[in-house]
Amino acid sequence: MRSLTSAVAVALALCAGTGATFAQDVENGRRLSERWCSECHAIGPAAVKPGRTVSFATIAARQDVTSDMISSFLLMPHATMPNLPLRRKDAQDIAAFIMEMKK
Numbered sequence: 001m002r003s004l005t006s007a008v009a010v011a012l013a014l015c016a017g018t019g020a021t022f023a024q025d026v027e028n029g030r031r032l033s034e035r036w037c038s039e040c041h042a043i044g045p046a047a048v049k050p051g052r053t054v055s056f057a058t059i060a061a062r063q064d065v066t067s068d069m070i071s072s073f074l075l076m077p078h079a080t081m082p083n084l085p086l087r088r089k090d091a092q093d094i095a096a097f098i099m100e101m102k103k
Contacts, residue, residue, distance in 0.1 A: 024067070028090075029097030036084050037094070045101060053080075060101035070095035 033043045033056070042055035059065060074091040077083055086094075 024096030025093045026096045026100050029093035029095070032086075032090055032094050033097055036082075040081075043097075056098045057101045060098050061103065065099075067092070067095040067099045070098055 030043075033041075037043055037056075040053050042057070045057050059070070071088070071091040071094070074084075074086055074094060075088065
């Protein structure tokens, strides 16, 4: 019984620490965005270029957008976007990079 209680305590401690363990990596998000997103999106704070879709700065400026919304969006298939081999962590990193532009 004691070992079961200890195991549950360890599991809860590990789950409580997942936020820090899986913290978003903004620099990785920038690198991934340069590689996968920059062909269509302006990924820096620069103005939108003609013929491009919405910029990351414009996405970040929306009042209702959150990092969780962006990462969830990136993991769903979309007709207007290529099907990228994103892992959840990659999507979270890209979302963190976008949210860094929020003013």
